[in-house]
Amino acid sequence: MLTEQKEQFIRFMMDADVLRFGDFVTKSGRNTPYFVNTGNYRTGAQAAGLGRFYAGMVHDSGCRFDAMFGPAYKGIPLVTACAGALYTQYGEDKPYFFNRKEAKDHGEGGCLVGYQPKDGDHVIIIEDVITAGTAVRETIPVLRSAADVSCSDMFISVNRCEVGQHPGKTAVMEVQEEFGITVHSLVTVRDIREWLGKHGEYDALLPKMDRYMQKYCI
Template sequence: MLTEKKKEFIEFMMESDVLRFGDFVTKSGRNTPYFVNTGNFRTGKQIATLGKFYAALIKENCGDNFDCMFGPAYKGIPLATAAAGALYNEYKIDKPYFFNRKEEKDHGEGGSLVGYKPQDGDKVIIIEDVITAGTAVRETMPILKNAANVEVKDMFISVNRCEVGQNPEKTTIMEVMEDFGINVHAIITVQDIYEYLKQDGSYGDILTKMKEYMDTYCVF
């Protein structure tokens, strides 16, 4: 259901040039009529606003029942940072966060993780932008498991694209749940975006392409 809060987030992404329409290719190689690039958030106001949306979603689904937050490099880094700040400012939930380097550091303190050092038994939540084929999750889990014997039950993203994963009858998010036991929570879904464009009434050509893409790649 397209709520006012979801409409607000969609318009925020569009105004920030993060949600774009046209002809794009996803990381999984699919040709898509829409693209979400959180790397286009570039001002203090934008990242503070984004943090509030993530914080509200985390509060709603986890409360303060977790120990730390992980942002996978690179786009997850500012997302986790913004979410951590907003959780404290909005709800007085003060949790540590950490992220990884793409290249392991061999001097100074060394290692591939920056920020909080996870401990055995920690409940970690992952902060990401979108999930398409699940590649990033499969790269992230070994990083976390190699750092400590942590528990990962929840992941928070901007957009659920609702796309099929390796099994054509299941979405990537369903596979992530089956393979890793992780619940993925999204601020909005592709259905919300489609419904928003439909209500707006001025996206005829894009709506047609969105419908074709959803019929081909999405499972609801």
């Protein structure tokens, strides 16, 4: 169901040129008529707004956790903005951390920046989009190599609702089954399709969206 909050976030992404329509190729190699690139957020106002959306999602989920992790690279500004907004909006001062793509061989060394997780910590993941689940499979080993942590929740901007590595299952379903992680999203591809249908200027795009969703989405 397309709520007012979801409509606000879709418009927020479009105004920031993060949600774009055209001809693109996803990380999984699929041709798609829409693309979400959170790397296009670039202003303080956008970072503040993004943090508020994510913090609201995390807070409303009721999830209890010790720290937040943002996978490099796009997860870094997301987790930072979310942590700041959680404190300013809800008074929740939660530690956050992220990883380097390559381990640092000087100074303090290591591949993690920020909070250093401890055995027994419950960590949530702050990410942008799940398409095929590739990023999650890269993230979990990073967390588990740092400490004996648990992770049962992940928060993303858009759930593309696409089939993963196994027919009949979305990447989100696979992540749930493989890692026990519940994925929360601000919007889904169906929300985006519904939003487009309410605005006549996007009528020409609707058949492309429908064909794509029929082919890849569950």
